Amino acid sequence: MSRTFLGMPGRALERGFPANAAVAVRDSQLRFNLRKATRTIRGKRAAVVAELPDWEGLRQAGKAIKDHTLRNLDRYLEQLEAAVTAAGGHVHWARDADEANRIVADLVRATGETEVVKVKSMATQEIGLNEALAAEGVTAYETDLAELIVQLGDDWPSHILVPAIHRNRAEIREIFQERMGEWGRPAPEHLTDDPRALAEAARLHLRERFLSTKVAISGANFMIAETGTLVVLESEGNGRMCLTLPRTLISVVGIEKILPTWRDLEVFLQLLPRSSTGERMNPYTSTWTGATEGQEFHLVLLDNGRTGVLADEVGRQALRCIRCSACLNVCPVYERAGGHAYGSVYPGPIGAILTPQLRGMGSELDRSLPYASSLCGACYEVCPVAIDIPEVLVDLRAKARHPRAERLGMAAAGWIFNRPERLALAQRAGGRLRRFVPKRLPGPMSAWTDTRDLPDIPRESFRDWWDRTGGRTGTERQDGGAR
Amino acid sequence: MRVALFITCVNDTLFPGTGKATVTLLRRLGVDVAFPRAQTCCGQMHVNTGYREEGVRLARHFAEVFGGYDAVVVPSGSCGAMVREQYPRLAPAATGEVVPKVYELSEFLIDVLGVTDVGAYFPHRVTYHPTCHSLRGLHLGDRPLRLLRNVRGLELVPLPGAEECCGFGGTFAVKNPAISAAMCADKVGNVMATGAEVLCAADNSCLMHIGGTLTRQKTGVKIMHLAEILAATEAAEVTATIERSAP
Numbered sequence A: 001m002s003r004t005f006l007g008m009p010g011r012a013l014e015r016g017f018p019a020n021a022a023v024a025v026r027d028s029q030l031r032f033n034l035r036k037a038t039r040t041i042r043g044k045r046a047a048v049v050a051e052l053p054d055w056e057g058l059r060q061a062g063k064a065i066k067d068h069t070l071r072n073l074d075r076y077l078e079q080l081e082a083a084v085t086a087a088g089g090h091v092h093w094a095r096d097a098d099e100a101n102r103i104v105a106d107l108v109r110a111t112g113e114t115e116v117v118k119v120k121s122m123a124t125q126e127i128g129l130n131e132a133l134a135a136e137g138v139t140a141y142e143t144d145l146a147e148l149i150v151q152l153g154d155d156w157p158s159h160i161l162v163p164a165i166h167r168n169r170a171e172i173r174e175i176f177q178e179r180m181g182e183w184g185r186p187a188p189e190h191l192t193d194d195p196r197a198l199a200e201a202a203r204l205h206l207r208e209r210f211l212s213t214k215v216a217i218s219g220a221n222f223m224i225a226e227t228g229t230l231v232v233l234e235s236e237g238n239g240r241m242c243l244t245l246p247r248t249l250i251s252v253v254g255i256e257k258i259l260p261t262w263r264d265l266e267v268f269l270q271l272l273p274r275s276s277t278g279e280r281m282n283p284y285t286s287t288w289t290g291a292t293e294g295q296e297f298h299l300v301l302l303d304n305g306r307t308g309v310l311a312d313e314v315g316r317q318a319l320r321c322i323r324c325s326a327c328l329n330v331c332p333v334y335e336r337a338g339g340h341a342y343g344s345v346y347p348g349p350i351g352a353i354l355t356p357q358l359r360g361m362g363s364e365l366d367r368s369l370p371y372a373s374s375l376c377g378a379c380y381e382v383c384p385v386a387i388d389i390p391e392v393l394v395d396l397r398a399k400a401r402h403p404r405a406e407r408l409g410m411a412a413a414g415w416i417f418n419r420p421e422r423l424a425l426a427q428r429a430g431g432r433l434r435r436f437v438p439k440r441l442p443g444p445m446s447a448w449t450d451t452r453d454l455p456d457i458p459r460e461s462f463r464d465w466w467d468r469t470g471g472r473t474g475t476e477r478q479d480g481g482a483r
Numbered sequence B: 001m002r003v004a005l006f007i008t009c010v011n012d013t014l015f016p017g018t019g020k021a022t023v024t025l026l027r028r029l030g031v032d033v034a035f036p037r038a039q040t041c042c043g044q045m046h047v048n049t050g051y052r053e054e055g056v057r058l059a060r061h062f063a064e065v066f067g068g069y070d071a072v073v074v075p076s077g078s079c080g081a082m083v084r085e086q087y088p089r090l091a092p093a094a095t096g097e098v099v100p101k102v103y104e105l106s107e108f109l110i111d112v113l114g115v116t117d118v119g120a121y122f123p124h125r126v127t128y129h130p131t132c133h134s135l136r137g138l139h140l141g142d143r144p145l146r147l148l149r150n151v152r153g154l155e156l157v158p159l160p161g162a163e164e165c166c167g168f169g170g171t172f173a174v175k176n177p178a179i180s181a182a183m184c185a186d187k188v189g190n191v192m193a194t195g196a197e198v199l200c201a202a203d204n205s206c207l208m209h210i211g212g213t214l215t216r217q218k219t220g221v222k223i224m225h226l227a228e229i230l231a232a233t234e235a236a237e238v239t240a241t242i243e244r245s246a247p
C-alpha cells in the first residue's frame, strides 16, 4: 500500500515530534496566542457542558451510536448510497487521497470551470485537495474565515476547529493587507486589527467570490443513511453560501461520518457544538439530500486508511471522532507545541492516535506521535464520544519500533524487577554509589538533569529498612527524607 | 483483615521515608500492615513506554504476591491507577481477583477505615497537587484534601491550575524534555504563587519531577508525600523536619 497522504508538507515530517516541539516551545508569540485561545474555548466548553445534567448519558449515547454504526458500516454505506442516488445525487468511492483528488478534478473539469469555493472541511485538507486541483489548473478558494487566513498567509492549519489559532489579530491584519489583493478584492485601506474590521474585510472579499463561482466543494459533519442527507455545522454562514449558490456541489466525506437515522443526529447536535465552540447550538446547520433542481450533487466517499483502522480492535475507537477539537483545547502538550509539530492536518491528542494509524509508523515523526503525551488523561475526560485516547496511545507504543539503547535499558530493568533479590542488590549498589552520581547526567538522561535536580539516593531502601527493623517505626530516625 | 503494603519500586528505592510514614500511620490507626518481600514493580514504566510483555509478566507477579490479602495499600496514585486501569487489559484472568482489593492510601483511609482525621499535626502552609492519575485515573476526588483539612496546624492553600499535568509522564519527561520542562515551569510558577512552604501530592514520581525543578531553581519549597504529612505528630514532626533540611 502506498503511504496514506495526510495533507502536510514533507518538511514537518523530517524530524520527530520532540524536535518539532522543542522549536515551537521557544516561540513566545506562538505560546501566548495558543495559551490564550485554548484557555478561552476550554472555559466556554466547561461552562456549557456543566449546564447539562445528562452530559455523561449523552456522551455514552454518542459512543454507542458510533460503535454500532462502525460495526455495520458496510450496510449503512450501501443504504446511504442508495438514498443519495434516489434523491438525484451521484456517489463515488475513493480508496485513497490520489483517487479522491482525481475524481474531484475530473468532476470540476467536466463543468468547464477553473475556480471553486470551499466550505471548511478536514477531509479535503487530509487529501491535499487544493494542491491537487492547483496542479490541474483549478484554483480553490477557502471561505471559512480562519481557513482564509491560513490560505492567504501561505500557511498550514494548526487546529481542527480554528486553523489559524496560532495567529493573533495583528498578524491577521498584516496578512489581509498584504495578500488579499493577490487573490481577489483587496483589503480596505487603513485596515485596523479590530475584529469587526477584519471580519468586514473578509466578508467583502468573499461575497464577490460566492456570487461568481459555479462550483463548490465541501465535507460533512454527518451523513444520515436512512435518507441520504448530509449535514454541515458552522458558525459563519459562509458554508451555507457555498452549499446553496453554486450550480455544482461536490462533497468529500470520510466513510466513518455516517449515522443511521435522524434520531441519532439529535444526540450529536448536542454533543458537537458544546464540545467544539462551547456554544449551546451552532449558528448555522445546513442539511441537504441529493440534488435540488437545476443543481448537480456529487458525494465522494473517502477511505484513505480508515478500513485499516477499523480492523484494529483498540485503535478503531478513533473512528468515533467527530472532530470537535475539545481534546486539543485541554491538552497541555498541544498548548505548548502547537499544531504544526504534529506534521498532519490532525494535531493534538486525536492526531497523535489517528495519524500513526492512518499513515503507519514508517517515519520518525509518525513513530514519535504516540509518545507526544504525558498520558494525563485530560483528552479522554472531555471527548464527547469517550475515545480513550491514552489507551490507544499506549497500544500504539507497544506496536512502535523502539530505539536500541532504550530496549536494552528496559530489558535490564525488567530483569531486575523479575526477582526481588535482584532489586535489593541494585538498590544497595545505588545506595553505595550515591555520592558518585553527578549533578548533570550524560547521554539521553541529560534530558532530565538539564532542568531538574535528581533526588538524593537514600542510604537504605525501604525493603532493607523493613528487614532490619521489622517495620517498627518508633523513635528511630526517619531516614532518607531529605530531598 | 489482612492488609499488605505495596510500596512501589520508586518509593522503595528513592523515597523510603514515604513507606515508613505509611507504616507509621497505618499502625497508629491499628492496622497491622504486612510487607510481602517478593514484590517489585507494577510494570507501569514498561507498559507506558511500549513494552507490554514485560508489563504482563509484572502484572502476573503482582497478582501472585498480593493474591492472599484482603486489602493492598499503595501510596502512589499512578501505580494504583496502573493496577486498576491497565491490569484488566493486560492480564484479566490472573489479576481479576486482586485488582478490586487494591486501594490508594487516601481511599484506604477514607473508604475502608472510615477516617478523615488521622490525628496528625503539621503546622505549615501546604498546597496540594492532585496529579493526573490520582485525579482522572483513580478519581480520588477530594479525599486527600479532606484528610489534609483535618491535620491540626496545617494551613491548606489552593493551587491555581491544580488539575493540569506537571509534565512528568514517566519516560515522557526524557522523550519530550522541552515540553515536559515547559509544563513543569508553569506548575512551579503556580506553586510559588501560593506562598506554600510544602508541596504535597499522593505520588512521589510527579513530586520528584516538580521537586527537581523546585530545588534547581533554589525556591526553598519542600516536597512531601501525603503519607508523610499524615504521619507527622507533635512528637515525630521535629525529627522529620531536621532530617529533611539535612544536606
Ligand code: SF4
Pocket: A275, A320, A321, A322, A323, A324, A325, A326, A327, A328, A350, A379, A382, A383, A384, A385, A386, A387
Ligand atoms: S477525539 Fe474526541 S475530543 Fe478529540 S476531536 Fe475527536 S471527538 Fe473531539
